[in-house]
Amino acid sequence: MPLLVVGSVALDSVETPWATRHDLLGGSAVFFSYAASYFTSVRLVSAVGEDWPAEYTQMLQARGIDTSGLQIVSGAATFRWKGKYQPNMNDRETLEVHLNVFGEFDPVLPESFRHCKFLFLANGSPVVQLRVLDQVPGATLTVADTMDLWIEVQRDELMQLLQRVDGLVLNDAEARLLTDDENLVRAGHKVRRMGPKFVIVKKGEHGAMFFSEHETYVMPAYPTAEVVDPTGAGDSFAGGMMGYLAEQDNFDPQTLKEALAYGILTASYNVEDFSLDRMKQIERADIERRMKEYRRMLSF
Amino acid sequence: MPLLVVGSVALDSVETPWATRHDLLGGSAVFFSYAASYFTSVRLVSAVGEDWPAEYTQMLQARGIDTSGLQIVSGAATFRWKGKYQPNMNDRETLEVHLNVFGEFDPVLPESFRHCKFLFLANGSPVVQLRVLDQVPGATLTVADTMDLWIEVQRDELMQLLQRVDGLVLNDAEARLLTDDENLVRAGHKVRRMGPKFVIVKKGEHGAMFFSEHETYVMPAYPTAEVVDPTGAGDSFAGGMMGYLAEQDNFDPQTLKEALAYGILTASYNVEDFSLDRMKQIERADIERRMKEYRRMLSF
Numbered sequence: 001m002p003l004l005v006v007g008s009v010a011l012d013s014v015e016t017p018w019a020t021r022h023d024l025l026g027g028s029a030v031f032f033s034y035a036a037s038y039f040t041s042v043r044l045v046s047a048v049g050e051d052w053p054a055e056y057t058q059m060l061q062a063r064g065i066d067t068s069g070l071q072i073v074s075g076a077a078t079f080r081w082k083g084k085y086q087p088n089m090n091d092r093e094t095l096e097v098h099l100n101v102f103g104e105f106d107p108v109l110p111e112s113f114r115h116c117k118f119l120f121l122a123n124g125s126p127v128v129q130l131r132v133l134d135q136v137p138g139a140t141l142t143v144a145d146t147m148d149l150w151i152e153v154q155r156d157e158l159m160q161l162l163q164r165v166d167g168l169v170l171n172d173a174e175a176r177l178l179t180d181d182e183n184l185v186r187a188g189h190k191v192r193r194m195g196p197k198f199v200i201v202k203k204g205e206h207g208a209m210f211f212s213e214h215e216t217y218v219m220p221a222y223p224t225a226e227v228v229d230p231t232g233a234g235d236s237f238a239g240g241m242m243g244y245l246a247e248q249d250n251f252d253p254q255t256l257k258e259a260l261a262y263g264i265l266t267a268s269y270n271v272e273d274f275s276l277d278r279m280k281q282i283e284r285a286d287i288e289r290r291m292k293e294y295r296r297m298l299s300f
Numbered sequence: 301m302p303l304l305v306v307g308s309v310a311l312d313s314v315e316t317p318w319a320t321r322h323d324l325l326g327g328s329a330v331f332f333s334y335a336a337s338y339f340t341s342v343r344l345v346s347a348v349g350e351d352w353p354a355e356y357t358q359m360l361q362a363r364g365i366d367t368s369g370l371q372i373v374s375g376a377a378t379f380r381w382k383g384k385y386q387p388n389m390n391d392r393e394t395l396e397v398h399l400n401v402f403g404e405f406d407p408v409l410p411e412s413f414r415h416c417k418f419l420f421l422a423n424g425s426p427v428v429q430l431r432v433l434d435q436v437p438g439a440t441l442t443v444a445d446t447m448d449l450w451i452e453v454q455r456d457e458l459m460q461l462l463q464r465v466d467g468l469v470l471n472d473a474e475a476r477l478l479t480d481d482e483n484l485v486r487a488g489h490k491v492r493r494m495g496p497k498f499v500i501v502k503k504g505e506h507g508a509m510f511f512s513e514h515e516t517y518v519m520p521a522y523p524t525a526e527v528v529d530p531t532g533a534g535d536s537f538a539g540g541m542m543g544y545l546a547e548q549d550n551f552d553p554q555t556l557k558e559a560l561a562y563g564i565l566t567a568s569y570n571v572e573d574f575s576l577d578r579m580k581q582i583e584r585a586d587i588e589r590r591m592k593e594y595r596r597m598l599s600f
Contacts, residue, residue, distance in 0.1 A: 087482045088482045089482065089483070182387045182388045182389065183389070183525060183526075183527060184505070184523075185523045185524060185525040186525050189525075203506065205484070206503065206506040206507075206520075207506075207518075207520060209523065216523050217523065217597040217598075218507075218520040218521070218523050218597070219520065219598075220506075220507060220518040220519065220520045221518070223484075223485045223509065223516050223517065223518050224485060225483060225485040225486050225489075226483075227483060254600065257600040258600050261600060295600075297517040297518070298517075298519075298598040298599070299598070299599070300554065300557040300558050300561060300595075
């Protein structure tokens, strides 16, 4: 099944304790699409400015990603983000954000995209996420991401969104902020009671937790000795997960758990180099090999 | 197989965001012994002062723990610790430490204890841990715990200890401190190369990692919605793990992995109330029931 994603496309600058890189291909919809492309065909909706390098579009197309929903806005600049990682590579500081074209992003989906059954609303304003939802009325699985900014400044709109999506993906700090509960098990279920059928709490290097009415579980991250750049790990996780669900055309509990594992493993590759540099070197078979190791690691 | 543990017995005072308790039964050897007692017979070596309540000794004996190595030192006071937990219940601050009798602790093992095959050196000075090792020359599995203090002030002695034990258990912050490496996968293997055949890095609410020459794996914590008091979680983990290994009289890779899981689950009960209050309510069958859930959680 094709998978539709609406989110940001960006040029990132990243500082780690060991290296600094500028104008890297980034953005939630980019990391998501690339990760999902190992599993299914992806349709991307976003906007960039005149400064957008055409070769980046070609790179996405080379993985079978349909970029016909990527609008190039003349007279505008692409969204830019600059961040700095702490030595633990888990905590980061945002140094600069220039929303540029993304500040006015009001996606109008191509007609051919409106019949997708699988929809991911990457991190963005819940107002925009709601407008996208309205354009895909027949979706059978809708999952959204969010962030601290929207929890703080658009909580009401976020609450409306939670009534309308099937799943929400957010990180541990965001789950605590949204529920005012430090215990992640309680926090996860509190978010679930706000509306979505399932909630996934991402814990960075510690893996991810899943919450539905009848299930609570946690899956560890794949132990990675080389973390070069964690930017996009959360979006790669969501891309691997949603890509697998769309491929299977199914989201029963067992498939969801497998999908979580695929998300974790896809993200484990993403962090091994800057931008998509590591992802560009792998194939589905690499993910499957790591899956075999992961299954062995968790069986006893 | 009987399991020998040498470590502290203490009276703890604990502050959490919701409650404060004084003079609780605590100490590394107490939490360890109690947890291990679900699996095997335990022999405890420690020292307390005249203020030690006799009913605490009886409570340990009621679980089959041999307390003939618990020395009551006249004119001395029991080790006391006071700590305060942050709202996340994972980070804590030590408010007071009164070593008292434990400051002069120089264990002389009863003759009948010196033939134990399974030995755990709970957190303590590596100088003392080395002296204990000398008294149990025939042990087939020796595992030690340590802490930041010894890494900082007795590093040379700790290095000697690491050459002589089979396994080391330490937490994530301690592994980072000992190796000056923020990446836990690298840090775990660096500690292993300091001597022990295997290293276990405890990650609190995020579970534990295992490192041997041929294996690297991580197991998540059991998702617990009610964390009342995490004091002793690490020692309960070690007790469950070592207790299971002693019961099985085996420490091959598969048994070690099962033991890690038993450690995680035993600790998951310990944190559900102050001191040993939750542990006193459970039986082996409760641990086995949680093990069944844990296995299901990790299988997909």
